[in-house]
Amino acid sequence: MNQYKYIYFLGIGGIGMSALARWFRVNGYEVAGYDKTPTPLTDTLIAEGMAVHFTEDVEQIPSHFRANPDQTLVVYTPAVPKSHAEYVYLTENGFAIQKRSQVLGLLAGRMKTVAVAGTHGKTTTSSMVAHILRHAGVNCAAFLGGITQNYGTNFLLNEPADDLSEVVCVVEADEFDRSFLTLYPHLAIVTSTDADHLDIYGDKNAVLDSFGKFVSQIDADGVFFQRAGLTLTEKTRADVREYSLQQGAYRANNLRIDDACFVFDLVYPGDVVGDIRMIVPGFHNVENAIAAGAVALELGLSADQVRDGLNTYRGVKRRFEYILKSDEFVLIDDYAHHPAEVEAFLSSVKALYPDRELTAIFQPHLFSRTRDFANEFAESLSIADHVWLLDIYPARELPIEGVNSDLIVRNVRSKTAILRTKAELPDVVRKTRPRLLVTIGAGDIDGLLPLLRNSLLASK
Secondary structure (H helix, E strand, O other): OOOOEEEEEEOOOOOOOHHHHHHHHHHOEEEEEOOOOOOOOHHHHHHHHOEEEOOHHHHHHOOOHOOOHHEEEEEOOOOOOOOHHHHHHHHHHHOEEHHHHHHHHHOOOOEEEEEEOOOOOOOHHEEEEEEHHHHHHOOOEOOOOOEOOOOOOOEEEEOOOOOHHHHOOEEEOOOOHHHHHOOOOEEEEEEEOOOOHHHOOOOOOHHHHHHHHHHOOOOOOEEEEEOOOOOHHOOOOEEEEEEEOOOOOOOEEEEEEOOEEEEEEEEEOOOOEEEEEEEOHHHHHHHHHHHHHHHHHHOOOOHHHHHHHHOOOEEEEEOOEEEEEOOOOOEEEEEOOHHHHHHHHHEEEEEHHHOOEEEEOOEEEHHHHHHHHHHHHHHHHHOEEEEOOOOEOOOOOOOOOOOHHHHHHHHOOOOOEOOOOOOOOOHHHHOOOOOEEEEEOOOHHHHHHHHHHHHHOOOO
């Protein structure tokens, strides 16, 4: 890394790419980049002094970057097509080009790395670990997959250190495109290995194989925190510790709901962290907190520091995020886009509000995921009393013949299950006045939240 002065990002506005860009900028590199469209994230990068443009144009790459290919590192996301004019130019002119995951692996390898992987739960768990450490005054950096409510960012910068190996680096380890195989962590968590991203992997066995390779890369003198029930123990040389809500060396005791908060004691080998009171609700978030607390304890934090960190953790945007909370109406948004995530989210909402009928608006994410898990989505959504299905959000995919939201809605067993359009939702909400309303999905459904909130308030 010492040979580079300039870092150029193709796809700088992505949640992970922007975090890397900010790390380089703060650490003395000159940073510039391209993205397809302006967003609040790119606005922040520009405000911090980075040159960002939104037109596919080689001339927009700073001239001194183009003039010094030996001093310029190009970081790209696979979302940028290989036919992109700037990618073609940079490739043909001898620039060093690496994926975000490769560069993140290089940076993390210089620090004491805590990697959090899993087909769901990794964003919340990694941000919990980062917050506990930061709250306790530990010098740490963090590269996260979501905007933390505590810090308003997906990136935490470490304090300068003469020896970077003394700095803890918390990384959300993404299994998509096998990106996490660039990491060689000292401590690691795997929250889940459910089948997902089958457009990349093909089948569940390939998913499990990739997770096996990931845990094989944990330091031999490190620790692997595995959710109870997973089958990765034989794949690693690290010390294996199990956790879950009710099983394993790390588990919850005396779990109860008090004033819409999940309260519990964290049991760990030899002692207990008592009376943890989570601001962020959900049975799944209690389990995530157990894993995060286990890592913090392993890093030498005290029970009081773990409790204080978890009690002040405010969550990640779009993960069980309250948009409206009053005696009359509750509106919650969640990023869940896998059947297991939908089930965990809706079960927790039901437990928090057992006396209210639950209306869920779900936007499926990806044609391939809808095709692969249509029945499972229908089963998970059936926890809600009323289900409104939006069209599939395509993201990176082209349509697949015969795959649409009707594949899900026709098998939902709720009191009502209806296909809706985004345009009609504000008026429907105003007329039906659901007292407990949730929005679910990884697409652009969150863009409706201001309208839905206003519709509820206008219906009073």
